[in-house]
Amino acid sequence: KQEVTQIPAALSVPEGENLVLNCSFTDSAIYNLQWFRQDPGKGLTSLLLIQSSQREQTSGRLNASLDKSSGRSTLYIAASQPGDSATYLCAVKGRSGYSTLTFGKGTMLLVSP
């Protein structure tokens, strides 16, 4: 059974810092990995999708990497801003179960001005 772990559970940084969020998964047989952002009480916003054949994806100040063999992904946020404050969730799509995503518990990020 796939298990996804995110470290740290919470992170507080001053504005302008570069930061890394970590995600690990137990079964390397995945189709893809997706990073999401969730604001309090809201739905999920897709940030980046990395297919299993890819090593990284970039969007603006965000860069996500995938090392399938070691079961790890990182989300790098450059020059953090207070508007980046949210919970970041990592989810993997296994090679069975069609659209089923297995989620980590998330990292709650607070960026202070």
Next chain:
Amino acid sequence: KAGVTQTPRYLIKTRGQQVTLSCSPISGHRSVSWYQQTPGQGLQFLFEYFSETQRNKGNFPGRFSGRQFSNSRSEMNVSTLELGDSALYLCASSYSGGTNEQFFGPGTRLTVL
């Protein structure tokens, strides 16, 4: 292009009642998945529908059911509500599931008293 919409956004019910939640996917998307999010368990997969057929089901009791219509809109129903059913219910759509990126709606916040 309009995003995934969910109605209603908030619901308050009492134990023993039943509830129906609705999800309209992004135009052209044929796969709809449902997730339950609670503080303790995080995001857990309920079921997925594709072309009006349930393709996959999570580990939830039979009180949780769903269906999909020919226009890809989906509903989920919870009968005999329990206090533990209080959660944010999220719907996600994708073009055909599989490796496609999933897009989430804003969720329906269900409170069971």
